[in-house]
Amino acid sequence: MNHKRVLRLAVTVAATGALAAGMTMTLTSTASAGTTLKASAAEKGRYFGAAVAGQKLSDNTYVTILNREFNSVVPENDMKWDATEPQQGRFSYTGGDRLVSHAQANGMSVRGHALLWHAQQPGWAQSMSGTALRNAAINHVTQVATHFRGKIYAWDVVNEAFADGGSGGRRDSNLQRTGNDWIEAAFRAARAADPGAKLCYNDYNTDGINAKSTGIYNMVRDFRSRGVPIDCVGFQSHLGTSLASDYQANLQRFADLGVDVQITELDVMSGGNQANIFAAVTRACMNVSRCTGITTWGVRDCDSWRGSDNALLFECSGNKKAAYTSVLNALNAGPGITPSPTTPGPTTPGPTTPPPTTPPPTTPPPGPDGCTASVSLNSWTGGFVASVKVTAGSAGTNGWNVSVTLPGGASVTNTWSATASGATGTVRFTNVNYNGRLGAGQVTEFGFQGTGSAAGVTPTCTAS
Numbered sequence: 221m222n223h224k225r226v227l228r229l230a231v232t233v234a235a236t237g238a239l240a241a242g243m244t245m246t247l248t249s250t251a252s253a254g255t256t257l258k259a260s261a262a263e264k265g266r267y268f269g270a271a272v273a274g275q276k277l278s279d280n281t282y283v284t285i286l287n288r289e290f291n292s293v294v295p296e297n298d299m300k301w302d303a304t305e306p307q308q309g310r311f312s313y314t315g316g317d318r319l320v321s322h323a324q325a326n327g328m329s330v331r332g333h334a335l336l337w338h339a340q341q342p343g344w345a346q347s348m349s350g351t352a353l354r355n356a357a358i359n360h361v362t363q364v365a366t367h368f369r370g371k372i373y374a375w376d377v378v379n380e381a382f383a384d385g386g387s388g389g390r391r392d393s394n395l396q397r398t399g400n401d402w403i404e405a406a407f408r409a410a411r412a413a414d415p416g417a418k419l420c421y422n423d424y425n426t427d428g429i430n431a432k433s434t435g436i437y438n439m440v441r442d443f444r445s446r447g448v449p450i451d452c453v454g455f456q457s458h459l460g461t462s463l464a465s466d467y468q469a470n471l472q473r474f475a476d477l478g479v480d481v482q483i484t485e486l487d488v489m490s491g492g493n494q495a496n497i498f499a500a501v502t503r504a505c506m507n508v509s510r511c512t513g514i515t516t517w518g519v520r521d522c523d524s525w526r527g528s529d530n531a532l533l534f535e536c537s538g539n540k541k542a543a544y545t546s547v548l549n550a551l552n553a554g555p556g557i558t559p560s561p562t563t564p565g566p567t568t569p570g571p572t573t574p575p576p577t578t579p580p581p582t583t584p585p586p587g588p589d590g591c592t593a594s595v596s597l598n599s600w601t602g603g604f605v606a607s608v609k610v611t612a613g614s615a616g617t618n619g620w621n622v623s624v625t626l627p628g629g630a631s632v633t634n635t636w637s638a639t640a641s642g643a644t645g646t647v648r649f650t651n652v653n654y655n656g657r658l659g660a661g662q663v664t665e666f667g668f669q670g671t672g673s674a675a676g677v678t679p680t681c682t683a684s
């Protein structure tokens with residue numbers, strides 16, 4: 221007997237009963253009350269991440285919290301220039317690879333940080349200038365982005381290139397002195413090397429509308445108008461005891477340029493306001509539909525670069541702080557990334573409109589107990605990255621499977637935010653632990669990389 225079918229029937233009957241009793245609100249809020257940061261963020265179509273120091277992966281308390289609460293990681297130092305290319309042309313990926321493996325084994329996505337930055341350059345680059353430095357920098361971007369191709373959700377391609385203070389201009393650095401176009405050259409090289417990664421510009425002291433954030437805003441607007449490949453802007457958000465009142469408005473003006481925004485290095489000075497500021501930042505992200513996720517810069521207070529500021533969500537012992545609860549509540553209260561497709565229509569019928577006689581559209585809205593999937597492809601000669609969007613039907617999902625049938629010669633080499641069974645022909649992707657449960661109309665994404673061509677693939681989605 222089809223066990224799933226019985227379960228679905230039971231869910232439908234229960235939902236219908238609840239509807240008849242006018243209990244839709246209860247049903248909806250129950251479905252979205254996550255009990256971990258990652259579950260609550262995922263229910264709203266976002267990720268919740270932490271910066272991870274490789275050496276901490278052997279600390280049990282640390283790893284327990286990391287795996288329970290977070291579904292995205294950023295290497296705190298392991299993918300920086302000094303770590304990945306300690307001598308010119310000699311690349312070292314041990315630390316970065318270890319973190320990627322941990323992420324993949326635990327269903328987490330990875331933000332790459334950072335391809336180019338004026339700080340933490342290896343000694344050999346610090347003493348270079350001009351064309352030699354420009355070439356070395358672009359080679360660095362190409363090599364590192366190629367090594368991690370298909371494994372990175374978003375790269376901080378360039379970090380902290382704008383000056384503090386009122387100028388709104390670029391920071392002086394050896395990279396800046398190679399010519400003002402060094403940033404766009406880096407973005408173009410990163411796109412060519414990893415077409416599936418979102419490419420971000422990342423900076424701090426951009427926590428509101430100010431001269432520095434406006435300088436960055438103007439650069440992003442210019443890049444978008446000239447087709448320089450930029451997809452996202454990271455707002456580090458290393459915060460003190462107050463938050464600018466236009467924090468959310470600032471995120472929104474960037475989103476309105478057509479880029480995603482992310483909170484990338486959040487930490488907040490401890491004290492009376494800490495929980496409130498954490499919650500306000502979380503709410504701001506939830507209120508901006510292009511804000512795709514939040515990362516705290518570390519896991520526990522004692523893991524933080526800010527030492528005695530006690531700037532994070534967990535005590536050293538592993539206990540949750542008040543700030544943790546305020547963030548979790550703000551995630552649970554926030555709107556999801558896509559509005560529910562089941563908005564009720566007007567209560568009075570149109571007076572003269574006849575019922576439609578045309579056949580139903582080719583992509584019907586999700587059925588009562590199903591899901592739909594759509595794919596977008598980034599292809600190059602001999603390879604591709606596929607991003608798949610899964611949308612739950614009106615009954616939500618407890619889990620989902622997406623099948624694709626690849627053309628002959630194509631093969632899946634890498635998958636993120638799902639588990640693949642098979643690599644050629646018909647390949648079935650199943651949700652990972654944090655993204656199987658979706659509310660009605662909610663969307664989640666996974667991806668896979670492959671060799672050959674995936675042109676024309678049509679995904680089919682099955683919910684459980």
Ligand code: G2I
Nearest residue numbers: 296297333334339340379380424456485517524525
């Ligand atoms: O400074 C806070 C962050 C600001 N935005 C960019 C981030 O990349 C930056 O992270 C910090 C790390 O949290 C620190 O862990 O970047 C620092 C370097 O500027 C990192 O500190 C370095 C120490 O300076 C080194 O002495 C040490 O070898 O960490 C290294 C690895 O432990």
